[in-house]
Amino acid sequence: MADILTKRADDHAQWYNDLVLKADMAEHSAVRGCMVIKPHGYAIWEKMQRALDGMFKETGHVNAYFPLFIPKSYLAKEASHVEGFAKECAVVTHYRLKSDPVHGVVVDPEAKLEEELIVRPTSETIIWNTYRGWIKSYRDLPLLINQWANVVRWEMRTRLFLRTAEFLWQEGHTAHATRQEAIEETERMLEVYRRFAEEWLAMPVIKGVKTASERFAGAEETYCIEAMMQDGKALQAGTSHFLGQNFAKAFDVLFTNKENKQEHVWATSWGVSTRLMGALIMTHSDDNGLVLPPKLAPVQVVIVPIAKNAEQLGAISAFVAPMIAAMRAKGITVKFDDDDTKKPGWKFAEHELKGVPVRIAVGPRDMENSTVEVARRDTLEKQVMQTTDLAEKVDHLLANIQDNLYQKALAMRERYTRAVDTYEEFKAAIEQGGFILAHWDGTAETEERIKDETRATIRCIPLDGDVSPGACMVTGRPSNRRVLFARAY
């Protein structure tokens, strides 16, 4: 087979880049840091959206849409929020161009905006400013809203899907009458993200909370799910923030409680982005290309006819028609690749590159024997199957692939997760990659020192797992429990 991708073992970053481009998911655009998401990539994102959107609605949320532009002054209303986002905001200063003999068009200096607008890096401010008008009574609560949107963060360094200047995401913004209720919401949505990651992306994640220094700008507590990529680095796959009353206070959002007293509402926000595409790629794919979990594959089964001529192709089409109908009846997405300008070998490689979970090859030999050749993308194994009950067999195979991908990723994470007790062990272990569970004294100073010396960060304080106390590996001071360290994307 032709080597069209850089091998993972040679250069993981280059492999990732090649894969995104060659599998036709996205490409760089004319604008620095902004990508074009191509149909194959977008189809996967759409499947993610559909699944997540359903889960949001099952948990009582509704969708709405807020503006792309935010008055500059709004950003400053929540002190730590502005601190966190100010240095990466795109700003709109004018609303008109005019033609120019030398430069074609120039900004019309007479069209300067009274108040500059920023392109949203996230929507808390505009949303909370709006919520003020919507919330008057405890009867208006909880307010459970999600929006699907694009946001812009002027990142210094970008990577396709993992970090782009503009990215697509969803952001949930909820308002509650009590602290407890808001915390429950924050945790509920984190659990939705865990389920989505594990059941749809087949990507095991660790739920936890961020340390103070890694917390979202404006949050009281940031919960996250952390995943391990194949190169042993960590990727934050989703976040859910308990915002306390910070935004309610900044935007004067008050409600009257049952005792006729005015109170600030309690808030949450939570989001996942097109970064999940990067997570998906780096969790399962191999040197032959993309590997997609069946639940997110735009095409789950591709049928490749092997025909010498048009008559044979016609016979194969008739032969597979009932199988296709039976599979579709089971909700399986099937593509019959009867393009006669490409050879079978070319198609095999192409569909592997694009991550189609199951490939079925059918030729004259199969028609004689009432068989088909079924190849699975995850293990690259091929087997000849009788056509009897093929749809059921394929249905099982897809479920099996989905499960196998999860189990493989889980086994990898477990293999590369270890507990260490001394800083020396830690330094050696971090060079090997993977997750490290170690005791930490809870101070920002120690966290910072570890980061400076090893480039490892505390990914999260896990919600589950070993909670026995110990001594900080660096300072020896007491520690409540082990926390999760890794080098991260």
Place this chain on the structure above:
RNA sequence: CGGGGUGUAGCGCAGCCCGGUUAGCGCACCUGGUUUGGGACCAGGGGGUCGUGUGUUCGAAUCACACCACCCCGACCA
């Protein structure tokens, strides 16, 4: 923002050091034919402001200066 790299056909590259016919090669594309169970083969064909600007020169893809863009590696972040 520091470091490195790259801009030549749709894609990937050679040519540049040492200036000189009509700027090449592979893939892709078009036509015809033979093929088709792991990226087919033969023959013919089309496609280029060599990133931009200025300069040096009889002559610039090639030399000089400036600029622009993008990519990769770090620091910052979903």
